[in-house]
Amino acid sequence: MNGISRRHFIKTTGTAGVALWLGISAKGSTRKVSNVATAKNFNPLILVESNGNITIFNTKPEMGQGTFQSMPAMIAEEFEVSLDQITIKNTSGEKEFGDRQRAGGSSSIRTTYNDMRKIGAAAKTVFITAAAAKWQVDESTCYAEDGKVIHQPSNKSLSYGELVEEASKIELPKEPRLKDPKDFKILGKVSKRPDIPLKTTGKAVFGIDVIVPDMLYATIERCPVLGGTLKSFNADDALKVAGVQKVVEAERIVGKHHFTGVAVIADSYWNALQGRKKLKIEWDTKGHESFNSKEYENNLRKLASQEGIIDKNIGAIDTIKVSSQNTIEAFYETPMIAHHTLEPMNCIAHVQGDKAEIWTSTQVPSTIVGGGVNDVPKLAGFAPENVKLHSMFIGGGFGRRLYPDYVIEALNVAKQTDKPVKVIWSREDTTTQGPFRPMTFSQLSGSFSDDGKLVAFKHKVISPSYQESVRKDFEKTKVDGTMVEGIAEQDYEIPHMKTSYVRADYHVPVAAWRSVTSSTLAFAHECFIDELAVKAGKDPFDFRMELLSKPSDTKRVFQKLRELSGWDEPLPKNKGRGVAQWKFFAGQCAQVVEVSYDPAQKTVKIDKVTAVIDLGEVVNPDNVKNQTEGAVVMALTAAIKPGITFKDGKVIESNFYDNPVLRMNEMPVVNVHILAEGGKIKGVGEPGLPPFAPALANAIFAATGKRIRKMPFDLKIS
Amino acid sequence: MITVTVNGQRHDIDADPNMPLLWAIRDILGLTGTKYGCGAAQCGACTVHLNGESIRSCCTKLSRAAGQQIVTIEGLSANNNHPLQLAWNEMNVPQCGYCQSGQLMSAAVLLRENPNPTDQDIDDAMSGNICRCGTYQRIRAAIHRAAELAKEGAKS
Numbered sequence: 001m002n003g004i005s006r007r008h009f010i011k012t013t014g015t016a017g018v019a020l021w022l023g024i025s026a027k028g029s030t031r032k033v034s035n036v037a038t039a040k041n042f043n044p045l046i047l048v049e050s051n052g053n054i055t056i057f058n059t060k061p062e063m064g065q066g067t068f069q070s071m072p073a074m075i076a077e078e079f080e081v082s083l084d085q086i087t088i089k090n091t092s093g094e095k096e097f098g099d100r101q102r103a104g105g106s107s108s109i110r111t112t113y114n115d116m117r118k119i120g121a122a123a124k125t126v127f128i129t130a131a132a133a134k135w136q137v138d139e140s141t142c143y144a145e146d147g148k149v150i151h152q153p154s155n156k157s158l159s160y161g162e163l164v165e166e167a168s169k170i171e172l173p174k175e176p177r178l179k180d181p182k183d184f185k186i187l188g189k190v191s192k193r194p195d196i197p198l199k200t201t202g203k204a205v206f207g208i209d210v211i212v213p214d215m216l217y218a219t220i221e222r223c224p225v226l227g228g229t230l231k232s233f234n235a236d237d238a239l240k241v242a243g244v245q246k247v248v249e250a251e252r253i254v255g256k257h258h259f260t261g262v263a264v265i266a267d268s269y270w271n272a273l274q275g276r277k278k279l280k281i282e283w284d285t286k287g288h289e290s291f292n293s294k295e296y297e298n299n300l301r302k303l304a305s306q307e308g309i310i311d312k313n314i315g316a317i318d319t320i321k322v323s324s325q326n327t328i329e330a331f332y333e334t335p336m337i338a339h340h341t342l343e344p345m346n347c348i349a350h351v352q353g354d355k356a357e358i359w360t361s362t363q364v365p366s367t368i369v370g371g372g373v374n375d376v377p378k379l380a381g382f383a384p385e386n387v388k389l390h391s392m393f394i395g396g397g398f399g400r401r402l403y404p405d406y407v408i409e410a411l412n413v414a415k416q417t418d419k420p421v422k423v424i425w426s427r428e429d430t431t432t433q434g435p436f437r438p439m440t441f442s443q444l445s446g447s448f449s450d451d452g453k454l455v456a457f458k459h460k461v462i463s464p465s466y467q468e469s470v471r472k473d474f475e476k477t478k479v480d481g482t483m484v485e486g487i488a489e490q491d492y493e494i495p496h497m498k499t500s501y502v503r504a505d506y507h508v509p510v511a512a513w514r515s516v517t518s519s520t521l522a523f524a525h526e527c528f529i530d531e532l533a534v535k536a537g538k539d540p541f542d543f544r545m546e547l548l549s550k551p552s553d554t555k556r557v558f559q560k561l562r563e564l565s566g567w568d569e570p571l572p573k574n575k576g577r578g579v580a581q582w583k584f585f586a587g588q589c590a591q592v593v594e595v596s597y598d599p600a601q602k603t604v605k606i607d608k609v610t611a612v613i614d615l616g617e618v619v620n621p622d623n624v625k626n627q628t629e630g631a632v633v634m635a636l637t638a639a640i641k642p643g644i645t646f647k648d649g650k651v652i653e654s655n656f657y658d659n660p661v662l663r664m665n666e667m668p669v670v671n672v673h674i675l676a677e678g679g680k681i682k683g684v685g686e687p688g689l690p691p692f693a694p695a696l697a698n699a700i701f702a703a704t705g706k707r708i709r710k711m712p713f714d715l716k717i718s
Numbered sequence: 719m720i721t722v723t724v725n726g727q728r729h730d731i732d733a734d735p736n737m738p739l740l741w742a743i744r745d746i747l748g749l750t751g752t753k754y755g756c757g758a759a760q761c762g763a764c765t766v767h768l769n770g771e772s773i774r775s776c777c778t779k780l781s782r783a784a785g786q787q788i789v790t791i792e793g794l795s796a797n798n799n800h801p802l803q804l805a806w807n808e809m810n811v812p813q814c815g816y817c818q819s820g821q822l823m824s825a826a827v828l829l830r831e832n833p834n835p836t837d838q839d840i841d842d843a844m845s846g847n848i849c850r851c852g853t854y855q856r857i858r859a860a861i862h863r864a865a866e867l868a869k870e871g872a873k874s
């Protein structure tokens with residue numbers, strides 16, 4: 001947004017009387033509009049009504065990352081209202097709220113911080129001007145606080161609600177003055193998320209909780225061999241199950257992949273499940289029925305011998321002379337994994353003629369009403385203006401809900417009944433049907449000069465391609481930037497560097513998973529840096545600091561981390577510390593993990609994790625800590641728990657008993673420190689993940705001498 | 719017809735007696751605070767109390783609840799003021815919140831049976847409840863805090 005605010009004045013017929021909408025326009029020109037719903041180029045964010053109600057709209061779906069509080073907080077701070085004075089409304093992709101109603105890439109705050117403050121400040125200025133005009137006093141003698149304008153000399157005051165009519169006549173300033181951060185009352189302070197009380201009483205309504213009158217339920221049998229197609233089915237027995245009403249085909253589209261399943265529609269979810277068990281389906285699995293992970297991984301290892309496509313070539317790595325004694329090489333491997341949002345995929349769709357109404361938990365409301373590579377109306381055959389969405393609280397996103405495949409599928413079911421239908425994926429469906437985080441394998445080499453300086457570093461990634469899975473028109477001769485993400489961005493000063501990519505064909509849909517490819521590449525990269533430190537005979541922290549001679553964010557973060565983690569305090573025998581960091585599109589975090597090794601049991605225990613996250617600006621510090629603690633948990637799960645594997649074309653794992661996630665008894669102590677020292681604003685949700693696995697593996701090396709090069713790894717040391 | 723008392727209120731439910739209690743609570747009674755996460759007694763999102771004991775409602779037949787007392791998250795307290803709820807709010811425990819009904823219902827039984835739980839007691843009682851967002855550290859701290867609040871409450 002290039003951030004010009006404008007106002008809009010409408011009379012409403014409700015009890016609210018007069019209402020004033022304040023918002024942002026994309027182009028910056030101001031103009032009056034007669035109806036907010038049809039106004040083009042105007043994205044309202046604040047609604048003030050003459051009855052005193054103030055509403056702030058949150059355009060970033062809430063999935064636990066805290067946008068329900070943090071987005072309004074940025075506006076409220078400058079607007080001088082407290083969060084308990086306002087109503088917060090999540091938007092649902094409505095055109096008037098703009099096309100950026102999506103949450104992903106840890107971007108909600110980092111991409112809107114200045115604009116949100118600006119609109120809040122502009123709105124405040126308008127109300128102050130309005131009050132001063134009404135009182136016929138100098139504006140400079142007035143100030144705003146708690147949703148009121150106060151005339152300082154007389155102490156008289158008017159609430160924003162009382163000033164709506166006046167305020168609507170005043171132009172919004174283009175460059176309003178922002179508050180001095182030292183006067184902040186909300187931003188950077190301990191502040192409560194208003195969704196928390198809803199989440200301790202069961203009142204928060206997630207997509208799966210919505211009840212629409214007359215609603216039916218559906219469950220879908222999909223081909224257990226991914227890539228298989230539907231040949232035929234017989235629903236006779238299924239239709240005999242009490243409550244089962246209809247059995248229909250339903251297509252799911254995820255990226256370039258199209259799958260057709262068989263949906264059982266019934267009067268209750270339980271009855272639908274009973275019907276599903278009675279389906280007789282013939283699948284055509286040709287070409288995929290012998291696919292298995294072991295063979296595929298062997299293939300990736302073989303592909304490592306290919307040159308690949310060059311992503312970055314810095315310096316003169318192909319011509320510099322380094323000796324083989326001064327060079328080390330290593331190969332790292334990571335698994336494919338599932339997102340396992342605790343709320344499984346689900347969607348209610350109601351199709352009436354050419355119109356569709358949808359209730360769901362999604363990270364991408366704007367995509368569901370039309371736009372982007374996964375344009376739902378286009379893929380499901382609706383005109384975008386005929387699609388109405390209700391975007392609900394999300395029971396876990398982690399990237400999975402960036403993909404609206406489950407919405408398209410529900411629409412395709414709903415087209416075949418005139419009632420609203422709630423499609424619920426079982427945990428088994430969610431575990432076996434993808435999309436999954438792809439595995440990446442990394443081949444690394446590093447060379448020192450004769451005088452012991454790290455001069456050359458190569459990182460080759462071998463993996464399926466994310467972009468290829470998503471886009472039909474993906475250009476295979478080009479490097480998929482997502483798959484080498486972050487590698488060339490690290491601040492380490494290495495004169496000669498090469499990043500390359502070898503793409504492997506894959507028929508399994510793959511997806512962004514919280515912190516995307518950084519979640520696997522950082523493991524290889526930062527463990528290998530440790531191997532180089534060992535080769536150089538240096539302390540891993542010293543080695544890294546020597547690669548950071550110039551001022552940089554990484555250096556600053558490391559300095560803080562070294563102090564807070566007690567890195568330089570000696571450890572008793574059988575204890576070890578590991579350090580790692582990662583800088584990528586979402587932000588930056590560095591961690592030290594401390595472990596104890598029990599030689600009798602041959603087990604490693606994580607004693608504590610110290611994390612430093614670099615943000616530039618911080619909106620809700622306690623929530624940042626919660627997010628980073630959670631990022632460590634998710635990264636630990638990915639590091640030590642089994643991934644998703646295939647045999648005979650099918651995913652072997654099915655539920656939490658064979659695809660476990662971390663539990664309470666495995667929780668390490670996590671201490672999070674936030675750096676908010678100005679500068680570039682960085683994201684919160686993802687940066688805590690990438691550094692954890694390498695820091696843990698490096699700590700295990702320090703404590704046991706065992707170098708881990710493959711995820712998942714066991715805390716039992718063999 | 720199966721008669722079940724949920725949060726003190728009697729309901730006559732006309733459904734397959736084999737239907738898991740979870741779906742009866744959510745889809746028939748409309749109490750959606752109790753969640754589905756796995757359907758296999760693995761995640762604890764569906765935890766409710768049956769005659770005061772924690773059960774996984776996804777793996778409990780509706781018939782098992784006939785004539786019994788069920789309490790769901792909606793009935794844990796009148797006003798979001800169970801010591802655990804107070805502590806959860808004070809310590810900003812939830813992230814997405816999806817697991818938290820189940821976490822609170824499991825913790826409520828722990829705290830009733832054991833007003834001073836140790837970390838080990840918490841591990842033992844809470845390891846059946848998955849939080850994919852990873853709020854375990856806060857859940858642990860909040861249970862300790864709730865134990866304090868309960869004692870303060872008892873004194874005053």
Ligand code: FES
Pocket residue numbers: 753754755756757758759760761762763764765774775776777
């Ligand atoms: S839904 Fe019952 S334990 Fe997971």
Ligand code: FES
Pocket residue numbers: 064342395396812813814815816817818848849850851852853
């Ligand atoms: S808060 Fe999201 S699963 Fe626990």
